[in-house]
Amino acid sequence: MDETTAPPDDLEYRNPPGTRVTYRARQRRTDHTVWLGLALHLPSFLISFALVLTAAVFLDVLLGVPVWLPTGLWAASGALAFHRPTERLIARHLFHLHRPLPAELATLAPVWREVTARAGVDGGRYELWVEDGDGLNALAAAGHIVAVTKRALRDLPTSQLGAVLAHELGHHTSGHSWSGTLGWWYSIPGRCAWRVLSRLKPRLRHAARGASLTALTVVVILTGYAAFATLRVTYGLPLLLLAVPCLAAAVGRRAELRADAHAARLGFGHSLALTLRERLAELSAAQGPAARSRPGARLLSHHPDLGTRLEHLEKFL
Structure with missing residues (x-):
């Protein structure tokens, strides 16, 4: 499609099939948000490790399984998050994605080819969903997972679809995706334990109602003393865990802005800004004044609000 016939909002395909494209030698890198994110996942990793170690000790006592075996297998299991068959299971059963149908692939594939060619990245390394x-x-x-919604495929012009894909490619090439996946993977034991405790909460409340006031007072005093002793011995370091969700959300927001910058550097800044403005107008029309989230919700959100993203995109336009 040449420039004289292409509509203003259509993507010009400068790299059709068969055209030689030079790939960068270093296709991925890691920025500071990756290392900060991994550091903030350390507490959940340690909690999960303690749970796995406890289970390993029980297996050793009951069945004679060496403690190092289950803990070692769990430590090495993170590699499965980048194993192609396991990734496909995650895509299908966790994210509920499907591989593009022929008509969807006809729309998606050329746009992805253009985006990755501009970035100097081998698009064949990734799987479209x-x-x-x-x-x-x-x-x-x-x-290797890159996915878009059916509505994005149906409603977005190719230039805006390219901007969305360039944003997601930025997450991959900057290391945001693999670091977030590792953090999620190694926190699974802790989250499962929390879910079990949440289901036991009604029974604990029922047991508390049947307990005497003296017994409840003793439990509260002992719990408070144990917490105070722990904080005193550790110089209050466990209190820092209260700030981890806010810090992790701040790192997530920074990663989103860096992915926006990646899309803008590939030439998709105007298209991405247009997409964000349309999304902001849609939310404002649907929710009215409630479209602006509360400060507390914004503090814990891993995505910056659309106005902030547009403001940071201005310097690339």
Whole structure:
């Protein structure tokens, strides 16, 4: 499609099939948000490790299984998050994605080819997926998953679809996707334990109602003393865990802004800004004044609000 016939909002395909494209020698890198994110996942990793170690000790006592075996297998299991068959299971059963149908692939593949060619990245290393969603959304996960919603494929012009894909490619090439996947993977034992405790909460409340006031007072005093003793011995360091969700959310917001910058540097800044403005107008029309989230919710959100993203994009336009 030449420039004289292409509509203003259409993507010009400068790298058709068969054209020679030079790939960068270093296709991925890691920025500071990756290392900060991994550091903030350390507490959940340690909690999960303690749970796995406890289970390993029980297996050793009951069945004679060496303690190092289950703990070692768990420590090495993170590699499965980048194993292609495991990634496909994650895509299908966790994110509920499907591989593009022929008509969807006909729209998606040339845009992805253009985006990756501009970035000097081998697009064949990644797998394209589609989500049956009504939102204008996309995601990058594990080591090779790139997905967009059906609505994005249906409603977005190719230039805006390219901007969305360039944003997700930025998450991959900057290391945000693999670091987030590792953090999620190694926190699974801790999250499972928390879910079990949440289900036991009604029974604990029922047991507390049947307990005497003296017994409850003793439990509260002992718990408070144990907490105070722990804080005193550790110089209050466990209190820092209270700040981890806020810090992790701040790192996530920074990663989103860096992915926006990546898309803008590839020439998709105007298209991405247009997409964000349309999304902001849609939210404002649907929710009215409630479209602006509360400060507390913004503090814990891993995505910056659309106005902030547009403000940071201005310097690239």
